[in-house]
Amino acid sequence: MLSIIDFVLSFIFIAGxxxxxxxxxxxxxxxxxxxDLSE
Amino acid sequence: MYEQVMSFLVVLAQQTGxxxxxxxNLVMIAVGAVxxxxxxxxxxxxxxxxxxxxxxxxxxxxxxxxxxPGGLFNIAYQGVAQLIVPPLIFLGVGAxxxxxxxxxxxxxxxxxxxxxxxxxxxxxxxxxxxxxxxxAGAIGIIGGADGPMAIYVTMKxxxxxxxxxxxxxxxxxxxxxxxxxxxxxxxxxxxxxxxxMEQTRFVSRLERIVxxxxxxxxxxFLLPPVAPLITMMMLGNLFRECMLVNRLADTASNEIxxxxxxxxxxxxxxxxxxxxxxxxxxxxxxxxxxxxxxxGTASGVVTARIMNKISGGKINPLxxxxxxxxxxxxxxxxxxxxxxxxxxNFLIMHAMGPxxxxxxxxxxxxxxxxxxxxxx
Numbered sequence: 001m002l003s004i005i006d007f008v009l010s011f012i013f014i015a016g017x018x019x020x021x022x023x024x025x026x027x028x029x030x031x032x033x034x035x036d037l038s039e
Numbered sequence: 040m041y042e043q044v045m046s047f048l049v050v051l052a053q054q055t056g057x058x059x060x061x062x063x064n065l066v067m068i069a070v071g072a073v074x075x076x077x078x079x080x081x082x083x084x085x086x087x088x089x090x091x092x093x094x095x096x097x098x099x100x101x102x103x104x105x106x107x108p109g110g111l112f113n114i115a116y117q118g119v120a121q122l123i124v125p126p127l128i129f130l131g132v133g134a135x136x137x138x139x140x141x142x143x144x145x146x147x148x149x150x151x152x153x154x155x156x157x158x159x160x161x162x163x164x165x166x167x168x169x170x171x172x173x174x175a176g177a178i179g180i181i182g183g184a185d186g187p188m189a190i191y192v193t194m195k196x197x198x199x200x201x202x203x204x205x206x207x208x209x210x211x212x213x214x215x216x217x218x219x220x221x222x223x224x225x226x227x228x229x230x231x232x233x234x235x236m237e238q239t240r241f242v243s244r245l246e247r248i249v250x251x252x253x254x255x256x257x258x259x260f261l262l263p264p265v266a267p268l269i270t271m272m273m274l275g276n277l278f279r280e281c282m283l284v285n286r287l288a289d290t291a292s293n294e295i296x297x298x299x300x301x302x303x304x305x306x307x308x309x310x311x312x313x314x315x316x317x318x319x320x321x322x323x324x325x326x327x328x329x330x331x332x333x334x335g336t337a338s339g340v341v342t343a344r345i346m347n348k349i350s351g352g353k354i355n356p357l358x359x360x361x362x363x364x365x366x367x368x369x370x371x372x373x374x375x376x377x378x379x380x381x382x383x384n385f386l387i388m389h390a391m392g393p394x395x396x397x398x399x400x401x402x403x404x405x406x407x408x409x410x411x412x413x414x415x
Contacts, residue, residue, distance in 0.1 A: 002172070003159035003179075006407045007152075013261070013403045014152035014396065020253060021145035024246045033244045 059101035063313030070316075071095030071308070077213075084213040087186075087304055091206065094308025105309070112309035119201070119306045122194055124299055125187040126271040131296030132187075132398075133251070133275025134288045136366065140391035142246055143239035146346070147358060147389070151396025153342035154362025155404050157182030157335025161327045168323060173197050176408045178324055181208045182331025183401030184215070184365035190303075191268055192405045196412065202310040203321045207328035209307075212365045218329070219336045219360050219372045226340045227356045231347065232380040234355040236389045247280040258402070265406035269399070336360045339393070361390040364397035 074092030078085040098106045105112040118124045141148060162179030166172060173196040180192045181204060189208040193201050211218065224232075251273035258269040278288040343359025357377050361369040370390035377386040 002408070002411055003162050006404060006411060007156065007159045009407050010155060010400060010403045011149070011152045013407075014148055014400055017254070017257075017396075017399060018145040018148040020257070021142055021148060021250075024142055024145075024242075024250065025240075027245050027249055028243050031245060033248060 055102070061313070063317045064099040064101065067099040067311060067313045067316060068096050070311070071099070084209060086300055087209050088213070090301060090304025091209070091308040091311075094305040095311040096308075098309045098312050106312070112305050115302045115306040116309055118302055119190060120194060120198065122191060122267070124303050124306070125191040126267045127295060127299045128187040128303065129268045129272040130275040130291050131293075131299065132366075133272035133277075134279050134291035135296075136272075136276060136279075136395065137391075138250055138276060138395055139242040139247065140239060140388050141395040142242045142250055144389065144392040146350075147354070147392040148396040148399075149346075150339055150343055150359050150362035150393035151364075151398075151400035152362070152403070154335045154339030154359065154393070154397055155183060155400045156338035157331035157333065157363075158401075158404050160334040161331035164330060165323075165327050170323075171197075173412065174200060176412065177204055178327050179331060180204075180401070180405055180408075181211065181324075181328040182335045182363075183397070183404060184208070184212050184332065184335070184363045184369065185398060185401040186212065188265075188268060188364070188398075188401045188405055190307075191265070192409065195264070195409055199315075200320075200324065202307065202312075202316055203324040204328075205307045206311065207325050211328050211332050212368060215332075215363075215365055215368050216372050216375070218332055219363075219369070220376050222333060222336045223340055223357055223360050223373075223376050226337060227344065229380060231344065231356050232377060233384065234347070234352065235381070235384050236353065236355055236358075236386065239388060239392075244280065244282070248277065251276040251280065254399075258406075262403060262406035262410070264409035265402045269402050272398070332363070335363050339363065343393075355384075355386055355389070357386060358390045358393050361394040362397045362400065364394070364401045366394050366398060367391065369397070370394040 071092040074088045077083040078088035094112055097103050104110050158179040161182050162175045165175035165178040177193040177197040177200055180189045186208050190205055193204045255270045255273040259266045275291045278284050278291060339359035339362040340356050343354055343356040347354040347356050357373045361373045363369045370387055373390035374387035377384045
């Protein structure tokens with residue numbers, strides 16, 4: 001039972017990370033950081 | 040006079056390691072020698088197996104001061120037992136890792152969870168054959184193919200099984216190019232293996248900088264038991280991606296990683312003493328580890344096949360097996376199998392997405408397991 005709960009929850013968590021990553025292109029509309037930078 | 044000399048010689052002899060040697064020590068010395076042979080001759084994970092093999096040999100010489108309390112190998116083990124070493128490894132991993140492929144293709148992230156079915160199959164099987172729930176959880180994590188995570192969870196759930204679980208985890212990671220391809224070919228068609236995936240999008244520097252900060256906050260909020268590992272990985276990644284502290288990123292990914300690798304390998308090897316290692320439990324753990332890897336590979340590939348059908352043929356199912364966390368070995372295996380079908384198919388960047396997601400998948404599975412078992 002513990003295994004099933006863990007497996008299902010891990011899917012939910014990872015899917016949540018997937019949703020966050022799906023939103024990440026929106027950051028490019030908010031701002032921008034210099035792509036070429038060196039010390 | 041003669042009797043005095045003899046009695047001194049007897050006392051001296053009894054203080055040597057030879058007097059306490061038993062056949063088990065000789066077997067484990069041979070095991071250590073085999074690990075060193077595999078590392079040097081076959082080039083299987085030399086950074087890990089040389090230290091582990093050497094420390095295994097030394098720890099099976101009875102009376103070696105290095106493995107006694109206060110000895111250097113014993114102190115190295117304390118670094119593992121106090122959970123200082125695994126987070127520092129993850130700092131280095133984060134500083135070396137480009138999460139771009141994972142950020143670029145969020146839909147493949149789900150494979151990082153799907154390929155961890157093996158953890159739970161091994162856990163159920165371990166419980167069925169008599170291991171406690173904590174031991175079964177630690178054994179299951181072998182299926183995540185993430186060495187530091189396996190050590191971290193084992194130290195929390197079943198520290199007495201550290202030698203067997205760490206050796207099984209690292210050995211199977213090294214053997215992945217042998218274990219995975221037959222399963223991948225069995226579960227896919229030739230046409231599926233030949234699918235060429237679309238180029239991934241460009242990931243901006245802003246996204247790369249925000250990613251580790253957001254993930255660190257989310258994991259600390261939701262999964263405190265494994266937060267130390269993921270947080271350190273994200274710190275290392277932030278050093279890398281901000282591109283302003285290259286010295287720190289270089290130190291984390293080179294000097295610190297090298298020192299910690301030495302500490303970790305001698306710590307693991309020093310626990311491979313014959314009386315702890317040579318028992319039926321070790322064999323069971325090694326077999327369960329194989330079960331975990333086989334089921335993990337299979338479930339990743341099957342899930343990727345389903346995603347391929349849903350997407351209308353855009354996803355090569357071979358990337359599914361890369362959801363097992365071993366970065367970048369599993370991604371390279373996917374790439375290698377795809378190239379055998381089509382030499383112009385460069386699957387590695389696509390496979391890196393699920394491969395990196397697998398690191399999170401293992402951490403999340405481990406974190407939930409620790410939380411459900413009430414372990415902090």
